[in-house]
Amino acid sequence: xxxxxxxxxxxxxxxxxxxxxxxxxxxxxxxxxxxxxxxxxxxxxxxxxxxxxxxxxxxxxxxxxxxxxxxxxxxxxxxxxxxxxxxxxxxxxxxxxxxxxxxxxxxxxxxxxxxxxxxxxxxxxxxxxxxxxxxxxxxxxxxxxxxxxxxxxxxxxxxxxxxxxxxx
Amino acid sequence: xxxxxxxxxxxxxxxxxxxxxxxxxxxxxxxxxxxxxxxxxxxxxxxxxxxxxxxxxxxxxxxxxxxxxxxxxxxxxxxxxxxxxxxxxxxxxxxxxxxxxxxxxxxxxxxxxxxxxxxxxxxxxxxxxxxxxxxxxxxxxxxxxxxxxxxxxxxxxxxxxxxxxxxx
DNA sequence: TATTGTTATACTCTATAACTATA
DNA sequence: TATAGTTATAGAGTATAACAATA
Numbered sequence: 001x002x003x004x005x006x007x008x009x010x011x012x013x014x015x016x017x018x019x020x021x022x023x024x025x026x027x028x029x030x031x032x033x034x035x036x037x038x039x040x041x042x043x044x045x046x047x048x049x050x051x052x053x054x055x056x057x058x059x060x061x062x063x064x065x066x067x068x069x070x071x072x073x074x075x076x077x078x079x080x081x082x083x084x085x086x087x088x089x090x091x092x093x094x095x096x097x098x099x100x101x102x103x104x105x106x107x108x109x110x111x112x113x114x115x116x117x118x119x120x121x122x123x124x125x126x127x128x129x130x131x132x133x134x135x136x137x138x139x140x141x142x143x144x145x146x147x148x149x150x151x152x153x154x155x156x157x158x159x160x161x162x163x164x165x166x167x168x
Numbered sequence: 169x170x171x172x173x174x175x176x177x178x179x180x181x182x183x184x185x186x187x188x189x190x191x192x193x194x195x196x197x198x199x200x201x202x203x204x205x206x207x208x209x210x211x212x213x214x215x216x217x218x219x220x221x222x223x224x225x226x227x228x229x230x231x232x233x234x235x236x237x238x239x240x241x242x243x244x245x246x247x248x249x250x251x252x253x254x255x256x257x258x259x260x261x262x263x264x265x266x267x268x269x270x271x272x273x274x275x276x277x278x279x280x281x282x283x284x285x286x287x288x289x290x291x292x293x294x295x296x297x298x299x300x301x302x303x304x305x306x307x308x309x310x311x312x313x314x315x316x317x318x319x320x321x322x323x324x325x326x327x328x329x330x331x332x333x334x335x336x
Numbered sequence: 337t338a339t340t341g342t343t344a345t346a347c348t349c350t351a352t353a354a355c356t357a358t359a
Numbered sequence: 360t361a362t363a364g365t366t367a368t369a370g371a372g373t374a375t376a377a378c379a380a381t382a
Contacts, residue, residue, distance in 0.1 A: 011281065013319060014288045015300060016194045018307045023191010024323045025316055026184045059340055068374065073342060095340040095381045113179065120182045126313035131306055132183060138295060138303045139186045145294035148193055151181060155192045158373065227363055236351065241365060263358045263363040326350065 026123055027155070033115045037108060038082060045156045046075055047084060047109055050101055057096040058087075066157030084108055194291055195323070201283045205276060206250060213324045214243055215252060215277055218269055225264040226255075234325030252276055 013021075031041055049065055050056065056064075062072040076099065079085040084105035087097040101109070124132050148154060181189075199209055217233055218224065224232075230240040244267065247253040252273035255265040269277070292300050316322060 011284075014284070015304050015307070016198065016284070016288045016291050017321070018304065018311055019187070019291075020191045020195045020198070021316055021321050021323070022307055022311050022314070023188045023194070024321070025311075025314060026191070027188040028322070030184065030188070057340075069341065070343080070375080071373070074372090093340085093382075097341080116179075116182070116184070120184045123184050123187075123314070124310065126309045127306060131309075134302065135306045136183050136186065138299055138306075139183070139190055141294045141299075142292065143186055143190050143193075146190070146193060146291070148189055153185070153189050153192070154196070155189070225363070237364065238352080238366080239350070242349090261359075261363080265364080 026119075029123065030116070030119050033119055034112070037111060037115075039108070039112070041153070042075065042156060043079060043084075044112055045153055046079065047101065047105060047112070049152070050085065050099055051106075051109060054100050055098045057090070058099060059096065061099060065152055066159070068159070071158075079105070194287075197291065198284070198287050201287055202280070205279060205283075207276070207280070209321070210243065210324060211247060211252075212280055213321050214247065215269065215273060215280070217320070218253065218267055219274075219277060222268050223266045225258070226267060227264065229267060233320055234327070236327070239326075247273070 027041065034041060034044065045065060046061070046067075049061060053061065053064070058072050058076055059069060061067075062069055067075070076085060076087065080087060082104075083102055086100045086102055088100055090096045090098045124135075127135065143150075195209065202209060202212065213233060214229070214235075217229060221229065221232070226240050226244055227237060229235075230237055235243065244253060244255065248255060250272075251270055254268045254270055256268055258264045258266045292303075295303065311318075
């Protein structure tokens, strides 16, 4: 038996709500840390994927990350303008580029890794090492069951977000 | 001592990354469940807050949720157009409205609650009841330490997100 | 005829600033 | 002079579709 309240009985926030709010918060803080490098989280997504797949074409990388071609153009333009990525012509197929990280790109990725470590530490400050491990294990179980890829952030596939023109 | 890899040694995703990805995922799935009602998550944020603060002015509600006035206009316009919220003139101060949920608004909130329950269940399908409790406890500890409000979703204050015009 | 990358265009969401009316 | 709400405008980010070059 529950006691009557003087306000409408709001259900306490569940896992989904807290997860969503905390995930948003984590992403924003990461975005702020990244800003001084002139990068947004989506750029890190591309750089990181590229680090594991040098020489991949723009199209293939976009497919891996679920980023449509037209968006890849702008993204790679930006990274190339910052000197972090190179578009090399592929002699075997002159339609496609072979994308490559530059040395500057690799250095920036190291900076990003350091900054991500600090981000992780700050975000988890409330938990001890064992609790962090427990949390990570539970989160990974959910992520796996929900079909999320391990290293690709789902927000990169922004197609389902704000809603594009409704496919006239 | 770690064995050499044939690929660049990518650090495994930490709490921050998994949290952010899973939070995004949870938000998207919630958005999809909401779509048939003609609502977006932001509308639910406003409706929920209003349920605990009937008669509040548009401005005050906006401050509580950290939503700027001009955005509140559009948001309340949309909710009013759907017949979920009423703008009542406040005789004591004719500049301000007293916002109120309509009966339809209350019914929709009940539908949303049911749908959120199902969402919660589906999202946590990988965990048993005890694990869910553990997860929720850990997430709440982090949320509290990070200064997040308990019932207000941080994405409602979208000011820090994509970046508005840079305050010329 | 299919594929890689590009451009043109349109749409959503947002914030800032100027404005109206009340106080 | 300050406050509640509104409107006008501009910018960031995205997707679709038409297009060019190459296969």
